[in-house]
Amino acid sequence: MILYLVRHGNADTPAERDDDRELSKKGIKVTTAMAELLRKAEFDVPDVIVTSPLPRAEQTARIMAEEFAPKAKFEVNEGLRPGRDLESAMSIIASKKGSDTVMIVGHDPLFSRLASALASGSDFPAIEMQKSAVAIYELTRFDVPRMRGILRAYLPPKILKNQD
Secondary structure, three states: OEEEEEEOOOEOOOOOOHHHOOEOHHHHHHHHHHHHHHHHOOOOOOOEEEEOOOHHHHHHHHHHHHHOOOOOEEEEOHHHOOOOOHHHHHHHHHOOOOOOEEEEEEOOOHHHHHHHHHHHOOOOOOOOOOOOOEEEEEEEEOOOOOOEEEEEEEEOHHHHHHOO
């Protein structure tokens, strides 16, 4: 399975409740550019996109769907909310084992920990999932909590500065 980890884009200034924050104009622009880059570079298109229910993550996932994977099945999953643990995220991924390509969209610090755990087996956040960043793995082991993969690409938002 190919797995995309996508951290949500930049969000507006804090709302009354953090859970209500939406993407900022910059967040929409950078996320759209990242999705277009994935499409133009002909990366594997996700069969399924699973997102946290928070607006900034769900908006990021919808942009990815519209620009990169319009035929993907779209799911919202409480297990990707901030504060969830690695096993929760890994269980969501493992439940999609029959899919060829899966994208999950969520938050830090969980996604930096997950990115590191998949690559090295350690959840010490050695890979920093910046806002709008995409990490692409080829999963080699699906059992929770020892899920592992080969990091095939890490695309931070700064690569977009050289894009037309």
